[in-house]
Amino acid sequence: MTILLYDLVGSDPSRPFSPHCWKARMALAHKGLEFDALPTRFTEVAEVEGGGGRTVPVIRDGDAVVQDSFAIAEYLDDTYPDRPPLFERQSGRALARFVESWSQRTLHPAIVRATILDIHAAQDDENKAFFRTKREKAFGKPLEQVQDGRTEEKRLAASKSLEPLRATLRNQPFLAGERPMFADYIVFGGFQWLRVLSTFQLLDDGDPIADWFERCLDLHGALGRQVPAAA
């Protein structure tokens, strides 16, 4: 049975943008599993699969419902062990957690500070209001003040904060080594979020991270390129 992926979109259902949903999409493709993506807006997240959850991605696979991108990846490896692994062994999962923790605290804030108005602009009117209310409450200030990361000084500082990733990718094609695994998709999700929503250029051309991102976009039948970059 085809797996169902609840996938965050804005006003254009053909442009899924959530970094976490992209992690799940790439994980499903990596496993070679068929899936249907169900476009889901911010305001619809609370109703997914009977309600109660606060975030997507969520997948339904037969009777199983799994929420959270990392939990989905673990579920897929546990449930489909004969397909290409997303993690190797127990330490592979544990170390991918460190990658997730680093990505959330380094890459994601840099993207939010540079593009939160683009995220807002991609929503329909109802979801614009929903997003603004939620995020302004969380940040304690207007979205227009949250987006303060586009100066060249701040862009360079954000890029510099990615140096641990950059140095690693100078010496190996993927974070997980010769071949991509879920650790790669964790960081890919962030850059794809940026690519789909914004024309803001965080990385310089020729950056090893930019080269790695292009390699990731080529994976699984160029799944990531099915959504054109923001223009």
Place this chain on the structure above:
Amino acid sequence: MTILLYDLVGSDPSRPFSPHCWKARMALAHKGLEFDALPTRFTEVAEVEGGGGRTVPVIRDGDAVVQDSFAIAEYLDDTYPDRPPLFERQSGRALARFVESWSQRTLHPAIVRATILDIHAAQDDENKAFFRTKREKAFGKPLEQVQDGRTEEKRLAASKSLEPLRATLRNQPFLAGERPMFADYIVFGGFQWLRVLSTFQLLDDGDPIADWFERCLDLHGALGRQVPAAA
């Protein structure tokens, strides 16, 4: 045959301090391999095993000579596959490289900026001069100006930069999961360097990183505690 570890020391040969040598010590202990540590001063590094190398740790294992802590860990896993693994599979090595890259660019600079005068003070006169000349050339300023990281503001910033590690260790006992692997020893090396050389407190009591470090000090017959903390 017992493995020989060339191990960096200062004026007191019983207090090895190098973060990279501590990674190798922990890796050898993890594998359950007997080793003799040969105290080596900065000025002696260039003569190790016939000369030509610029850094320790170096190990000699029979006819094999291996330089660099990560290469040593890989060598030990390749050579002694029936002993407890330091990495799991190819992706385990690749992801440990990311941990190494992060540790070098986040933890190590914070320690250097807070303790470089302690490192200097731990050397004999010849090595004090050697260390000062080398490091002042690298930094382009006197050691007394390099050590600018002890204000409460800078300590808090350094501690905050470790949040990706802290968040991970809130949810799992070791970086590699339920049990420590080389990824843990990579970061342990940095904190042990600080512990052996300096009384500077980077972390607050109760920090999950501090708790993890105590667990690491307990490993392998409390190997790390064989050298008392600086006083």
